[in-house]
Amino acid sequence: MSLGSATTPVTPGAVAVLANPSAGRGRHGGLLPAVRELLTAAGRPVCLLSAATAADAVAVCRRAVAAGASALVTVGGDGTVHAALQALATTGVPLGPVPAGTGNDFALATGFPADPTAAAAAIADAIRAGRTQGVDLARVSVADTPDRWYGAVLAAGFDAIVNERANRMRWPSGPRRYDLAILVELARLRPRRYRIVLDGEPHHLDAVLVAVGNCASYGGGMRICPAADPADGLLDVVVAGPVGRATLIRIKPQVYRGTHVGHPQVRSFRARQIIIEAAGVVGYADGERLGPLPLTVTAVPDALRLLR
Structure with a gap:
């Protein structure tokens, strides 16, 4: 789960973006520049997060939230969203899932467009308007591991x-x-x-x-x-x-x-x-x-x- 570049330092108020170019078997590999352009046009600085593994993805998302990111946008499928949820749950920092994976069940179930560019545009509109909506999550407790x-x-x-x-x-x-x-x-x-x-x-x-x-x-x-x-x-x-x-x-x-x-x-x-x-x-x-x-x-x- 790597952007192919180093993580951009997250500044307070920035929108952090976690992308997985291998999601969806790479068919949306060129999507990230368009997503970044749409988010930048919404009036917030954009910081890119890079992670080599799923565990790294959770860690960089948590660091982004701790550094004061105002939102987190994922570009990938349900696995990429899953990593972001570990950092965002109960924090109030909003998520914008751009559906670009093989499975995009969470993004589609919560009302985002199936087309990734349209979803990114809708997310940018919500950022511009300061609009968020609450949704439920499930918390899992398994012996000898942190809750997920x-x-x-x-x-x-x-x-x-x-x-x-x-x-x-x-x-x-x-x-x-x-x-x-x-x-x-x-x-x-x-x-x-x-x-x-x-x-x-x-x-x-x-x-x-x-x-x-x-x-x-x-x-x-x-x-x-x-x-x-x-x-x-x-x-x-x-x-x-x-x-x-x-x-x-x-x-x-x-x-x-x-x-x-x-x-x-x-x-x-x-x-x-x-x-x-x-x-x-x-x-x-x-x-x-x-x-x-x-x-x-x-x-x-x-x-x-x-x-x-």
């Missing part, structure tokens, strides 16, 4: 298991690694025993897929939690029960339309706080690794300001 924030969806079932396998694989490269991981995990598919506590009420169930949504979609438009609203102070939980490979394959395409929730083996819940326990599962949120279950997810209303 996410904006879109947490996966704690089949999709998370696929991510974990793909991240361990060294071959093949690129998207084929994920495709192979799906095939391997489909062959190994089995229901797992979950204990899910919803606002203090425990549920014991067998499932192959568990998702907790602050927003409706993940993975570039898969509406896994179709009723989720990032402004209602609640989290949506969708659980696919003990289905087999054939049923899971049939259900998966329905996720893009959000119609999978009508399947008799899919259950939906809504809560402010969720505890998820299961053996052998690592949680992922916004596509980023959180850590092994158990974990606790809490909805935090108005945790983030958006440049809208």
Whole structure:
């Protein structure tokens, strides 16, 4: 996650910009100059942040907030936004997400244009007018790690298991690694025993897929939690029960339309706080690794300001 240049020193009141030129497989690699021009025209100095890793991205965003940045703009996908959220949550410093990644679920769910240039222009207009809007975030607590924030969806079932396998694989490269991981995990598919506590009420169930949504979609438009609203102070939980490979394959395409929730083996819940326990599962949120279950997810209303 590098801009290809050194970080520009952040001055008080400046707009900090974190860009990931490899997001979206590099198809928006030339976008940054246009974004910078639009933001500069809004009347604020612009400072560029550079980071080589996801951990570096979180650190530079936190330093920018501590140095007095008036806003943070991300140019990338949900992973880039995820890094920014760790620095911005509950600070009041607003975020402007320019959707330039493979998955832009948070930006689109919170009302930003899908076209990155149009989104940058809308963000610049909000900066010029001093306009922000509050939105909820989810805070995740995992044992022995600092709390993390996410904006879109947490996966704690089949999709998370696929991510974990793909991240361990060294071959093949690129998207084929994920495709192979799906095939391997489909062959190994089995229901797992979950204990899910919803606002203090425990549920014991067998499932192959568990998702907790602050927003409706993940993975570039898969509406896994179709009723989720990032402004209602609640989290949506969708659980696919003990289905087999054939049923899971049939259900998966329905996720893009959000119609999978009508399947008799899919259950939906809504809560402010969720505890998820299961053996052998690592949680992922916004596509980023959180850590092994158990974990606790809490909805935090108005945790983030958006440049809208």
